[in-house]
Amino acid sequence: METVVPERWSAAAPPRVEPGLGPYARVAAPKVLLLLSWLNGGGAERVAVHLLNRQALAGAEVSMGLLRREGPYLEDANQSRIHHRHWGQRLFPSGSDSSFYRPDKLALGAFAAPRIFRSIIREVRPDVVMSFAKGTNLIAWRALAGLGPERPRWIAREGNNLVRATGDEASSSIHARAAMALTRKAYRAADRVLVNSAELATSLADTLGLDETRLRVIHNPVDVEAVARRAAEPLPERPARPYLVSVGRLQPQKGHDLLLRAFAASRARFAHDVVLVGEGPEEARLRRLAAELGIAERLRFVGFAANPWAWVGGASLFVLPSRWEGFPNALAEALACGTPAVSADCRFGPRELLEHGVSGWLVPPADPEALRDAIDFLIGNDPLLSKLARGGLERVSALRLEAILPQYARLFQETAAAPDPAS
Helix, strand or coil: CCCCCCCCHEEECCCCCCCCCCCEECCCCCCCEEECCCCCCCHHHHHHHHHHHHHHHHCCCEEEEECCCCCCCCCCCCCCHCCCCCHHHCCCCCCCHHHHHHHHHHHHHHHHHHHHHHHHHHCCCCCCEEEEEEEHHHHHHHHHHCCCHCEEEEEEEEEECCHHHHHHCCCCCHHHHHHHHHHHHHCCCCCEECCCCCHHHHHHHHHHHCCCEEEEEECCCHHHHHCCCCCCCCCHHHHHHEEEEECCCCHHHCHHHHHHHHHCHHHHHHCCCCEECCCCCCCCHHHHHHHHHHHHHEEEEEECCCCCHHHHHHCCCECCCCCCCCCCHHHHHHHCCCCCCCECCCCCCHHHHHHCCCCCECCCCCHHHHHHHHHHHHHHCHHHHHHHHHHHHHHHHEHHHHHHHHHHHHHHHHHHHCCCCCC
């Protein structure tokens, strides 16, 4: 199954004609600047690195601006095209530097971050800026607002369920409403809002009141050949027992607690282990939960892995128990590993990746009993697992870099030639 993106949001569609504007002119190889906080090990950062490294496929001259020149993906990126400011680096510490969250540091960062981005924009002089994720989008909005007639066209890329994420981050309903109001104002100022699933586009159009003519959908690309090659590499410290694997940051959104509850109640616990690949603030709580459930000896925390695909490729089953998503890279990459996958049918993304019973298995979100039943049904059903693995490989072939990055080329060309929204 391949989800069909509505033509009005498709970046692969023919050139549009907007009332009174005429067709967009083609801008050959526009200069594009990608803005991120740092190269953390997430899906958005991986997309950005693909665009930076595969400029010919992206049809643009691509550079990158970072608040911090750090992160697990930094060594994978073409560093000669990365810009940052040494004078701002100390304001945005990596890791768990709690001093950054003092009110004075937060205020200083909010003051400095737009100025760092504005300085990089003036240096690069791009035709198009594309920022990634809500926090960076808000900073980019303020940076661009100070450029006046020098302002390039702006694509705000969003890959998460904004309502759920904002509600999870806010300390109160008042703060959540204020954050959404600010986000609404920022995203409405963008020339294009790019999302990675059609369901997410529908949600943002409704939630933020966005002009649908400015929305575009491009699914996340997957370097299928590279993932398959890395998945076949020898696995250090391979578990003695067969195992289930889940890849993702250890935070409430990813639902690892639901997986542990499902596994503890399943028949699979007698012969299998669970491997969690990723790091995050929930690790201590998950360890306590595993001890309470009596499965501590069956649970392995790998932490951040430079090659998570070797763990996925060696697993009996990949599990995505998320409470919400945008378009889960880890799930798409599991399909590229040839590993059968079961996923929560959460908003958004899994349903656009998996056809139930054909390329994967979907269960209701936040339902450990349904996940337990799925695990018990699938484990040991070798013909079905083989069918799902084959279907998953077929599905992910539509997300290859050669299929997806040219859609970015079309988006960059269209955006660079778009009329000035202020005119």
